[in-house]
Amino acid sequence: MPTLSADDQRLLARRQSALGPSYRLFYDEPLHPVRGDGVWLWDADGRRHLDAYNNVPVVGHANAAVNAALIAQSQLLNTHTRYLHDNVVQLAERLRALFPAALDTCVFTCTGSEANDLALRVAQEFTGRRGLIITRHAYHGVTMALAQCSPSLCPPADHVEVIDPPAFQGVDAQAAAAAFAQRVDEAAAALEARGTPVSALLLDTVFASDGVHIDAAPILQAAAQAVRRRGGLFIADEVQGGFCRTGRWWAFGRESVVPDMVTMGKPMGNGHPIAALVLKTPLMEVFGKRCRYFNTFGGNTVSAAVALAVLDELERIDAPAHVRRVGGHLQQALQSLAAQHSAITQIRGEGLYWGVQLESGSLASTVVNHLRQAGVLISTSGPLGDTLKIRPPLPFETEHADLLAGALDEALRARV
Numbered sequence: 001m002p003t004l005s006a007d008d009q010r011l012l013a014r015r016q017s018a019l020g021p022s023y024r025l026f027y028d029e030p031l032h033p034v035r036g037d038g039v040w041l042w043d044a045d046g047r048r049h050l051d052a053y054n055n056v057p058v059v060g061h062a063n064a065a066v067n068a069a070l071i072a073q074s075q076l077l078n079t080h081t082r083y084l085h086d087n088v089v090q091l092a093e094r095l096r097a098l099f100p101a102a103l104d105t106c107v108f109t110c111t112g113s114e115a116n117d118l119a120l121r122v123a124q125e126f127t128g129r130r131g132l133i134i135t136r137h138a139y140h141g142v143t144m145a146l147a148q149c150s151p152s153l154c155p156p157a158d159h160v161e162v163i164d165p166p167a168f169q170g171v172d173a174q175a176a177a178a179a180f181a182q183r184v185d186e187a188a189a190a191l192e193a194r195g196t197p198v199s200a201l202l203l204d205t206v207f208a209s210d211g212v213h214i215d216a217a218p219i220l221q222a223a224a225q226a227v228r229r230r231g232g233l234f235i236a237d238e239v240q241g242g243f244c245r246t247g248r249w250w251a252f253g254r255e256s257v258v259p260d261m262v263t264m265g266k267p268m269g270n271g272h273p274i275a276a277l278v279l280k281t282p283l284m285e286v287f288g289k290r291c292r293y294f295n296t297f298g299g300n301t302v303s304a305a306v307a308l309a310v311l312d313e314l315e316r317i318d319a320p321a322h323v324r325r326v327g328g329h330l331q332q333a334l335q336s337l338a339a340q341h342s343a344i345t346q347i348r349g350e351g352l353y354w355g356v357q358l359e360s361g362s363l364a365s366t367v368v369n370h371l372r373q374a375g376v377l378i379s380t381s382g383p384l385g386d387t388l389k390i391r392p393p394l395p396f397e398t399e400h401a402d403l404l405a406g407a408l409d410e411a412l413r414a415r416v
């Protein structure tokens with residue numbers, strides 16, 4: 001059985017007393033990291049762990065260039081967006097250049113939850129409706145409005161209709177897209193019947209909490225068309241899939257779809273709290289005539305400097321090409337494991353975001369904890385918790401993928 005050191009046992013007791021039961025920890029033996037560098041974390045005992053889970057430090061833990069930008073700007077000025085300053089304007093311009101031309105307005109927040117919350121407000125103001133469609137085990141944020149449409153956290157509210165995520169196994173791309181679009185249409189019809197017609201379809205573009213469902217099928221395109229026919233908007237939640245995670249800047253870019261709004265967060269500041277909503281100007285014009293939006297810390301001078309440094313780092317390493325190369329290597333390694341282990345029932349993903357579905361949630365939990373003891377960090381996903389979730393910082397290299405695959409092989413062999 002794993003055992004915590006005496007110091008960590010005391011820290012755990014203090015944490016439970018001070019923070020209460022709503023805060024949860026990973027792993028049967030909680031990890032106590034004290035230092036990070038690139039794709040590595042060191043614990044309080046000095047042991048090194050390969051981080052194959054944390055997508056927030058997208059350009060690596062303790063990235064020197066990002067830290068330098070934070071320090072330099074914080075020594076000069078840190079204030080909000082109601083004064084003129086080049087940082088936030090430059091950040092908006094650079095973000096806008098990464099999107100289709102129709103997505104031409106940026107609004108900055110502190111978190112992905114705030115960005116999604118604002119997107120819902122804009123959708124409701126623009127359409128004059130309140131209904132919302134999401135997937136069955138989605139996670140979109142922690143505000144009251146977002147918790148009500150995050151079934152992985154809470155039961156959905158009455159104005160929210162829930163649909164199954166797309167299924168690709170055993171069907172061709174067009175059939176998968178058509179089936180998913182039909183679910184969107186049926187959900188919109190159900191909302192209309194309840195007197196709360198749909199304002200938006202909100203989708204995590206990699207369906208991370210649903211178990212990671214990424215495929216070349218025109219799923220998002222078909223779903224967007226379906227909700228627009230019913231008078232709603234399509235909001236692409238790129239908090240998980242964005243910033244080159246799948247080998248392109250935005251996960252929705254695997255298709256020809258242009259969302260009405262795109263939200264982003266987590267990786268945008270490499271751990272520093274900055275997020276954004278990028279949307280079509282007509283939507284913001286309608287919203288702006290009826291409502292004010294101001295966020296004291298969203299897009300402040302330091303946060304904008306950090307986000308600019310993250311973009312610089314992603315461009316420096318040519319992140320899309322790097323992710324495609326290393327992700328292809330990881331995919332081959334995972335497929336090789338699937339050929340050797342019948343416990344692996346499906347592999348889903350792209351780039352450096354993968355879901356490895358196992359035969360049960362209990363096995364997935366056992367594997368994750370075995371890997372933690374072996375010094376490799378991943379987690380689980382999906383409504384049954386049966387999918388291993390792999391999403392390392394992007395400096396992950398092929399040798400790191402090989403370490404991960406070797407540890408996973410050992411973990412699966414150890415259980416028989």
